Amino acid sequence: MTTPGVADPVGATERWFYAHGLPYFVEAHQADVDDALGRGRLLSVLGTALVVAAAAGVGVGLWAGDASAGVLAAMMTFGAVLVGYALVELRIWPILKWALRRTLGSLRLLFPLVTRALPLLLLFITFLFINAEVWEVTSHMDGAWLWVVVLLFSVLAVGFLLVRLPEEVDRVCAEVESSRLADQVRGTPVAESLTRLDVAHVEPAPLHGLPRANLLIVLLIAQATQVLVLSLAVFAFFIVFGRLIMTPSVIQGWTGDPGAPHDLGTSLLGSVELYQVSVFLAAFAGLYFTVYAVTDQIYRDQFFTYVSHELERAIGVRTVYRALRREQGQDAD
Secondary structure, eight states: OOOSSOSOHHHHHHHHHHHTTOGGGOGGGHHHHHHHTSHHHHHHHHHHHHHHHHHHHHHHHHHHTOHHHHHHHHHHHHHHHHHHHHHHTSOOHHHHHHHHHHHHHSHHHHHHHHHHHHHHHHHHHHHHHTOHHHHHHHHTSOHHHHHHHHHHHHHHHHHHHHHHHHHHHHHHHHTOOGGGHHHHTTTSTTHHHHHHSOGGGOOOOOOOHHHHHHHHHHHHHHHHHHHHHHHHHHHHHHHHHHHHHOOHHHHHHHHSSOOOBOTTOTTTTOBHHHHHHHHHHHHHHHHHHHHHHHHOHHHHHHHHHHHHHHHHHHHHHHHHHHHHHHHTTOOOO
C-alpha cells in the first residue's frame, strides 16, 4: 500500500536516511555492515593495518634517517587503512558527506557556541604561550614528533567524547513519544504515511546496535567540528599574537636560538618555533575544550539544544519507517 503523495514511502525514506547521514537506519543494509563488523573480518583488517603500518614506518624511518618520521608514518598509515575500510565496507561515507554539508551550512551557528568557551580558554592558554618552558620543549621537538603529540591529543579527545555522548543519545531517545511523532516527522517522506497509520500502534522502538552507533557518530562529528574550529581559532590567534610580541631576542633567550624562518615564510607563520608552539597549544586547547564540553552542564545543554531536534526527527522517522515495513510484510524487528 502506498500513499498519494509518495509512490514508495519506504524507498523514499531510505534515500532520506542516506541524505541525512543515517545509512545504518536502512534495515536492508544492516546485515552487510554487521558482516563487515564481524570479529574475523575486523581482526583481519587490524592485522593488515598493523603490517602495512609497520612496513611504512620502517621504510620512512630508514629513508629519512629519523625515528620520529617513521612513527608518524606508521600511525598515519594505520589510521588510513582503518578509515579506508570504514568508508568502503562500513558505509561511513554518507555520514561524512552529510557532516561536510552540515558544517558548511551552519558555521554561523557554530561560532556563537564556540566563542562561549574561547575567551576564558585563551586567558588560560596565553599564560602557557608566554612560558619559557613551553617554548623550550616545543622548540626541541622535530616536526614529526609534534604531530605524533597532536594525534595523541586527538585520540584522547575522541575517547572522552565516546564515554559521554552515549548518555545524550539515551536522553534524546527517551524524549521521542508517539504523541509527538506528527511534529517530529513533518516535512519528511513518512509524514503523509503517518496520517493513515494507527499512531497508538506506532511506538518508538529501542535504539540499539547499528542505528544507535549511527547517532553516536553523528554527534561525534558535530562535536569534533566545534573542537576543530576552536583549535584553528587558537592557532591563528597565537600566530598573530606571537608575531607581535615574540622578537628574535626573546626566542633566543628562551630556546637558545633566535628562531629559524618557517618554510612558508616569516611574513605568514613567523619562525619554526612560533609555528610549533602555536600548533602544540592549539591541540592542547582542543583537548581542554573537549573535556570542558562533556563535563560542563550549561555548555552541554546549549550544544544539544542545537542538535537534539535533528536527532529526535531521525528517531521519529525511523519509528514510522519500521511501521511501514511491517505493514508491507517486511521484517522490521
